[in-house]
Amino acid sequence: MNGVVESLKRKEKVEEDLYFAKRDRELLQAMHRQQVRPLAGEPVVIVSGGQTGVDRAALDAAMALGLPVGGWCPKGRCAEDGPIAPQYPLRETPSRDYAERTAWNVRDADATLILxxxxxxxxxLLTAKLARRAGRPLLVRDLSEGFDATSAARWLTTNQVRVLNCAGPRESGASGIYAQALEGLKGLFALWAERAKLLS
Known part of the structure; x- marks a missing residue:
């Protein structure tokens, strides 16, 4: 039975990778066609797609600190745990395609952080590819190796980031990553917001 489950998981992963590879070029073209529209003129803004896991942790960490949040989510406010709650002020893309909102969040941010x-x-992985090809600053951190909020805040300040896109695995794909990301992001956002105020 375990062998069948593992086989299905591998098959799903291959299909997912093929899908994202196929969509990669199309999404990059769409990013260049769309005009970048900065979010409201706040000192710092955190955006994400609202999915469970890292996306949701970023929004909750920012809101807990009183920082503005935003971003794009799929049509219907789709997430694996049901429609994204209205407390998260996300805008819907025209389609239910998760990859579309991924591209639009990269497009509308000054930089992207992936945990x-x-x-x-x-x-x-798609987020990282899109950020690199669009020439956006990208910071990728493996939480299994810990998270240094101070160095991440320094990176944000050095790159003069005001709108940060946060991304990472959904909760079902990395159990416990919401809580782990939430803790690290609260520390990061507090440091970043303070530095941004001093520089503004």
Missing amino acids: YRNALSGGS
Whole structure:
């Protein structure tokens, strides 16, 4: 039975990787066609796609500190745990395609931070590819090796980031990553917001 389950998981991963590879060029073209629209003129803004796991942790960490949040989510406010709650002020893309909102969040941010564990895959890998090809600053951190909020805040300040896109695995793909990311991001956002105020 375990062998069948593992085989299905491998098959799903291959299909997912093929899908993202196929969409990669199309999404990059769409990013260049769309005009970048900065979010509201706040000192710092955190955006994400609202999915469970790292996306949701970023929004919750920012909101707990009173920082503005935003971002794009799929049409219907889709997430693996049901429609994204209205407390998260995310805008819907025209389609239910997760990859579309991934591209639009990269596009509308000054930089992207990806938190993951062990290996990048799926949507997190696509996010990294899109950020690199669009020439956006990108910071990728493996939480299994710990998270240094001070060095991450320094990176944000050095790159003069005001709108940060946060991404990473959903909770079902990395159990416990929401809590782990939430703790690290609260520390990061507090440091970043304070430095941004001093520089503004």
